[in-house]
Amino acid sequence: MDQAVSVLAEVRNGRDRERDLRRVGVNRDHWYPLAWSTELKPGKALAVRFAGEPIVLVRPKQGPVFALEDRCAHRQVMLSKGVVEGCAIRCGYHGWAYDQSGQCTDVPYLGKGKLPNGVRAYPCREVEGLILVFPGDPALAETVPLPGFGSVADPAYKTRRFGREVGCHYSFMHENLMDMNHQFLHRKQMGNMVPRYMGGAKGEDFVEARYTFSRVGGKQPWAEAAIFGERRAVGTEASTAQKDLMTIRTEYPYQTLKIQTGDDAPVMNLWIAYVPTDAEQKRNRTFGLLSIKRPKIPGLLEAGWPVLILFTERIFKEDREIVEMEQAAHDAQGEDWNQEVFPVIRNLRTLLRERGGASIP
Amino acid sequence: MDQAVSVLAEVRNGRDRERDLRRVGVNRDHWYPLAWSTELKPGKALAVRFAGEPIVLVRPKQGPVFALEDRCAHRQVMLSKGVVEGCAIRCGYHGWAYDQSGQCTDVPYLGKGKLPNGVRAYPCREVEGLILVFPGDPALAETVPLPGFGSVADPAYKTRRFGREVGCHYSFMHENLMDMNHQFLHRKQMGNMVPRYMGGAKGEDFVEARYTFSRVGGKQPWAEAAIFGERRAVGTEASTAQKDLMTIRTEYPYQTLKIQTGDDAPVMNLWIAYVPTDAEQKRNRTFGLLSIKRPKIPGLLEAGWPVLILFTERIFKEDREIVEMEQAAHDAQGEDWNQEVFPVIRNLRTLLRERGGASIP
Amino acid sequence: MDQAVSVLAEVRNGRDRERDLRRVGVNRDHWYPLAWSTELKPGKALAVRFAGEPIVLVRPKQGPVFALEDRCAHRQVMLSKGVVEGCAIRCGYHGWAYDQSGQCTDVPYLGKGKLPNGVRAYPCREVEGLILVFPGDPALAETVPLPGFGSVADPAYKTRRFGREVGCHYSFMHENLMDMNHQFLHRKQMGNMVPRYMGGAKGEDFVEARYTFSRVGGKQPWAEAAIFGERRAVGTEASTAQKDLMTIRTEYPYQTLKIQTGDDAPVMNLWIAYVPTDAEQKRNRTFGLLSIKRPKIPGLLEAGWPVLILFTERIFKEDREIVEMEQAAHDAQGEDWNQEVFPVIRNLRTLLRERGGASIP
Incomplete structure (x- = not known):
C-alpha cells in the first residue's frame, strides 16, 4: 500500500512517466522523406532505411515510385540489388519477382499456382522532390496529411x-x-x-x-x-x-x-x-x-x-x-x-x- | 501433462527439432583443410583458425607438419610468433618450447624436472597441397578417412x-x-x-x-x-x-x-x-x-x-x-x-x- | 552445510579470493599523470581520460592548471571543446562557464541567482613536466604523496x-x-x-x-x-x-x-x-x-x-x-x-x- 502511494506520488511529480527521451522511438504514423527524387533514376531501385528497416524504393520507367521491404521473401537478400522489370522488381539471386503491392508474381522455376508469400509494401508518395513513405499503420496513411514544405512551392x-x-x-x-x-x-x-x-x-x-x-x-x-x-x-x-x-x-x-x-x-x-x-x-x-x-x-x-x-x-x-x-x-x-x-x-x-x-x- | 502433449505435437510438426541452420556448428569429427601447403615454408610457423580456435601449423626443416593450439601455456601469446627449432616451436616471449605432441620441453630458466603443462596437439596431414587438421575427438582421427579430392591426382x-x-x-x-x-x-x-x-x-x-x-x-x-x-x-x-x-x-x-x-x-x-x-x-x-x-x-x-x-x-x-x-x-x-x-x-x-x-x- | 564447507576449503586454498587480475581496477587513491606539460598550451584546454572518465585539463593564461569533469552540466558535451576565459572554461555550445572548483559561474541567458549545479573538480598538480590528477577521494589528496620521479631532477x-x-x-x-x-x-x-x-x-x-x-x-x-x-x-x-x-x-x-x-x-x-x-x-x-x-x-x-x-x-x-x-x-x-x-x-x-x-x- 505504502509502495503504491509512493509510486503514485512519483507519477504525480512527473518522474515515473518521463522515459528517457533518447530512447523514444519516432512515431511511425507520419509521412517521412526517405530520399530525394534525384537519387532514384527511372528503371532503378534504391536502398534506404527507416529506423533499421531496409526499404527499397523502385521507380519503374513508367508509373509512380513504390516502396517495399528490401528483402526477397526467399533468401532475404536485398531486392534493391535486383532488376526493375516493368512495374515489378526481380531479385538478383534466383529471380523471384514482386509487384508494387509486394506480392510475389513470378518464380522462374515454379508453377504460377504455387507462388509463395511476398513482402510488405509501404504507402509511398513523391512531392516537391522528396520521396516520402508512411512506415506506420497503412490504414492511417490516407488520413494523415502530408506535411507542408515551407515556401518551396512559392515562386517568390x-x-x-x-x-x-x-x-x-x-x-x-x-x-x-x-x-x-x-x-x-x-x-x-x-x-x-x-x-x-x-x-x-x-x-x-x-x-x-x-x-x-x-x-x-x-x-x-x-x-x-x-x-x-x-x-x-x-x-x-x-x-x-x-x-x-x-x-x-x-x-x-x-x-x-x-x-x-x-x-x-x-x-x-x-x-x-x-x-x-x-x-x-x-x-x-x-x-x-x-x-x-x-x-x-x-x-x-x-x-x-x-x-x-x-x-x-x-x-x-x-x-x-x-x-x-x-x-x-x-x-x-x-x-x-x-x-x-x-x-x-x-x-x-x-x-x-x-x-x-x-x-x- | 498438457504441456508435454503440446511439445510432442510440435516435435511431430517438425518445428521443435528444426534448430536454426545458421547456428549449427560444423561437425568437428572430420578432416578440414586449414592452409595451402605453399603458405607454410620449412622452418616456419603459420597462424590459422578453426571455428575461433587459434591453431599454429609448424613445418620443421626436417619432418612432417604438425599442429598445436596457438598459445603458450605460460602467458597465452601466439606460439606462431615464436621460433621453430628442430622439431619444436619456442615461444617468442620468455622462450618456452613445445614439441609436436604439445608437451612443454624447455623453460630456459627452470629445471627440467619442473616443466609445466603443455598445449593441445591436433592430428595433422598434408595431402595434395593441402594441410588438413582433425579438430574433433583425436581417437577418431585414424578411422575417419581423408576426403577424395576430385580429379586432382589424375594427370588427365x-x-x-x-x-x-x-x-x-x-x-x-x-x-x-x-x-x-x-x-x-x-x-x-x-x-x-x-x-x-x-x-x-x-x-x-x-x-x-x-x-x-x-x-x-x-x-x-x-x-x-x-x-x-x-x-x-x-x-x-x-x-x-x-x-x-x-x-x-x-x-x-x-x-x-x-x-x-x-x-x-x-x-x-x-x-x-x-x-x-x-x-x-x-x-x-x-x-x-x-x-x-x-x-x-x-x-x-x-x-x-x-x-x-x-x-x-x-x-x-x-x-x-x-x-x-x-x-x-x-x-x-x-x-x-x-x-x-x-x-x-x-x-x-x-x-x-x-x-x-x-x-x- | 556441505556446500559451505567446500566453499570454505576453496577460500583457504586461495582460489575463491583470487579475482581475475585483469579485472582489478587501478586504485584511484593515487596521483596519476594524465598528460605531459608540453601538451597543454596557456589559454587552452586538453581532453584526457582516466579509466573511461572524461577529464578536461585547463591551463589559464595566468595561474595553475586545473582539472574538471569534461562535460557541461547542461547538455553533457565536452568542455574541452569550449573556450578558456581567465580562470574559467566556457562551454562551446550554449556558453555555460565553470571555474576551477567546477562551479557553474555563468549562464549567459539566466540570472545569477538561478545558476545550476556544476561539475566535479579533481585535485591537480604539475611536476617535472607531468600533469597529475588525483582521481580518488579528494579528502586523501593532501595526504597521499606525489611519487618520486627517479633521477629526473638530478642534473647529473x-x-x-x-x-x-x-x-x-x-x-x-x-x-x-x-x-x-x-x-x-x-x-x-x-x-x-x-x-x-x-x-x-x-x-x-x-x-x-x-x-x-x-x-x-x-x-x-x-x-x-x-x-x-x-x-x-x-x-x-x-x-x-x-x-x-x-x-x-x-x-x-x-x-x-x-x-x-x-x-x-x-x-x-x-x-x-x-x-x-x-x-x-x-x-x-x-x-x-x-x-x-x-x-x-x-x-x-x-x-x-x-x-x-x-x-x-x-x-x-x-x-x-x-x-x-x-x-x-x-x-x-x-x-x-x-x-x-x-x-x-x-x-x-x-x-x-x-x-x-x-x-x-
Whole structure:
C-alpha cells in the first residue's frame, strides 16, 4: 500500500512517466522523406532505411515510385540489388519477382499456382522532390496529411535542398535548432549575436519559440546579408532594433524556422525533417528545404547562392559535430543527464516524449 | 501433462527439432583443410583458425607438419610468433618450447624436472597441397578417412587451387552451389542460361542434384568453351540438346560439382570445402580444387587458363557478395526467415542440420 | 552445510579470493599523470581520460592548471571543446562557464541567482613536466604523496620522456618489465643475453627483483654501450662478470628500473606509470622518464641520444606488441589462463590484486 502511494506520488511529480527521451522511438504514423527524387533514376531501385528497416524504393520507367521491404521473401537478400522489370522488381539471386503491392508474381522455376508469400509494401508518395513513405499503420496513411514544405512551392522563393546523415537521436536535432542560445556555437561564423527570447506557444502537437537578435560584435556575414537583403553595421539602429523575428516551431515530427523582417512573408523559411535510419535510432538522415525570398534586384540571390551554400554548410557542420557529441555522451552515460533550464526546451522535450512512438529496446 | 502433449505435437510438426541452420556448428569429427601447403615454408610457423580456435601449423626443416593450439601455456601469446627449432616451436616471449605432441620441453630458466603443462596437439596431414587438421575427438582421427579430392591426382586433368575467406556461415555456401537456379545471379558473366532440374538423390551423409542447361540468350563465354572444349551457338542443337549433365553433391562436410558431356569422365570436377574460421562460424575459408580435363589439342588449356581464372574469379566474387548479403540479413533478422520452395535444398538443409555438430552459442 | 564447507576449503586454498587480475581496477587513491606539460598550451584546454572518465585539463593564461569533469552540466558535451576565459572554461555550445572548483559561474541567458549545479573538480598538480590528477577521494589528496620521479631532477642525468597508449590492462605492463626472462623477446635488438635472478624483496606496497646478465651471443648494441659508458665484447670478463645489477621495483602503482655498475648512483634510472584510459581498463597510457647518467666525456651522451631513442623505441614496440597479444588472448579466453612459474611474478600479481581498486564490471 505504502509502495503504491509512493509510486503514485512519483507519477504525480512527473518522474515515473518521463522515459528517457533518447530512447523514444519516432512515431511511425507520419509521412517521412526517405530520399530525394534525384537519387532514384527511372528503371532503378534504391536502398534506404527507416529506423533499421531496409526499404527499397523502385521507380519503374513508367508509373509512380513504390516502396517495399528490401528483402526477397526467399533468401532475404536485398531486392534493391535486383532488376526493375516493368512495374515489378526481380531479385538478383534466383529471380523471384514482386509487384508494387509486394506480392510475389513470378518464380522462374515454379508453377504460377504455387507462388509463395511476398513482402510488405509501404504507402509511398513523391512531392516537391522528396520521396516520402508512411512506415506506420497503412490504414492511417490516407488520413494523415502530408506535411507542408515551407515556401518551396512559392515562386517568390529560391530553395536549397540539403542534409546528410547525422549520428544522433532525432530529438537532439529538434532541441539544437529550437534553443537559439546555441548561437554561441556559431560565434566564428556569425560573430557575436545575442538572442532574446520573445515568448512562445505550445499545443497538442507543436511547440514554438520566437527570438530577436542583437549583434554585439563581429562582422555580419555576407550570406546573412544575402538572406536579409541588406547590410547592417554593429551598433547601428538596424543591428539593435531587434525588428527581425525568428520563429522556430516543431510541429511533430517536422520542424520549421522562419525569419520575418516586419511584414508577413518570411525572408527565410526552412522546413526540415529528421528521419531515423538505424534500429537504435542513434542516427538520422536530415532532409532540409531552405527557402530564401527573392530580393527585388534580379540575379542578386543567384549571385550570392554559392556563398550561402558555403555558409549554411559550415553552420550545419558545427551543429552536426555538437549533436554527435551529445549522442556520444548519452551513450557513455547510459541515460539522459540533461539539466535543462530553458522552459521552451522543457516543453519541446515533453512534446517529443508524448508524441513519440514506442520505446527503443 | 498438457504441456508435454503440446511439445510432442510440435516435435511431430517438425518445428521443435528444426534448430536454426545458421547456428549449427560444423561437425568437428572430420578432416578440414586449414592452409595451402605453399603458405607454410620449412622452418616456419603459420597462424590459422578453426571455428575461433587459434591453431599454429609448424613445418620443421626436417619432418612432417604438425599442429598445436596457438598459445603458450605460460602467458597465452601466439606460439606462431615464436621460433621453430628442430622439431619444436619456442615461444617468442620468455622462450618456452613445445614439441609436436604439445608437451612443454624447455623453460630456459627452470629445471627440467619442473616443466609445466603443455598445449593441445591436433592430428595433422598434408595431402595434395593441402594441410588438413582433425579438430574433433583425436581417437577418431585414424578411422575417419581423408576426403577424395576430385580429379586432382589424375594427370588427365589440370587443377586450379582457389578460395578465400567469405563472410558467411558455411551452410550458405552449400545451398548457393547446389541450387542452380541461382544461375540468374551470373547472367552478366554467363548470359541467359536456363537450368532444368533432372532429379537427385540423398543418403545418410549426402544430397545430390542433377541439372542440364539451355542457353536462351547471350553469348557463350570463352572460359566456358575452354571447359567444354568446343563452342556452341544459341539455338543450335548443341545448345539446346541438354546433353551436358551437371551433378552437384554435398557429401558432408565437402561438396563436389561435376560436368559430364556424355561419357563417364567429367570435363570438369570441382572439390570444395568450407571451413569456419571464427567462433560464431559467420566466416568460412573456402578451399577449392577445380580440375579441368585436358583437351586433345596440347597447350589449348594452358592458353585459355588466364581467361578461365578471370572467369571463375568473377563468378566467385558474385557468389561471395550474395552469400555475405544472406549472412547480413540473418544477423539483422536474428533467425532464419528462409522460405525454401525447392525440395533439393530442403533436403540439403536437413542434411546439414542433422550431420552438423553442436549449436553455436 | 556441505556446500559451505567446500566453499570454505576453496577460500583457504586461495582460489575463491583470487579475482581475475585483469579485472582489478587501478586504485584511484593515487596521483596519476594524465598528460605531459608540453601538451597543454596557456589559454587552452586538453581532453584526457582516466579509466573511461572524461577529464578536461585547463591551463589559464595566468595561474595553475586545473582539472574538471569534461562535460557541461547542461547538455553533457565536452568542455574541452569550449573556450578558456581567465580562470574559467566556457562551454562551446550554449556558453555555460565553470571555474576551477567546477562551479557553474555563468549562464549567459539566466540570472545569477538561478545558476545550476556544476561539475566535479579533481585535485591537480604539475611536476617535472607531468600533469597529475588525483582521481580518488579528494579528502586523501593532501595526504597521499606525489611519487618520486627517479633521477629526473638530478642534473647529473639526462632524461628522455616517452610513452604512448598501449592496448592492454596495466598489470601486463608491470609483469612484462619485472620478468627479465622476457629478454628473449628482444633477442634481435640486444643479442643473446642470459638473465640471472639474484633475489628480490617484497613489502606491503612493493615487490622488487634483482638481476645480472651475461652476454652469450650477438653484439652489444651501441645504445647499450652509451648507457654503460663502455663497450664490452662477448666472452670477455666484463661481459660475464655479472657485475651490473638491474633492480626492478613495483611500488604501487608506479614502477622503476635501475641499473648499477658497482657504485651507488645508477647509470640508468627509469620511472614509469601506466594509466588506464578506458572504462574497461584494457588500454593504458604509459608515461616514462628514462634518466641516463651523464658520462665523464662531455657531449658523448648527446651524440648518442638519437641512437638511444631509436633503440628504446624498438624495444618498447616489441613490448607493446606482446602485451597487446596477451590482452587479446585474455579477451578471447574470457579469464586469466596464466600459468606462472616464477615466484617474483606471483608476488607481483598478488600485490597488484591486493593494492588494486574495485573490480571492473
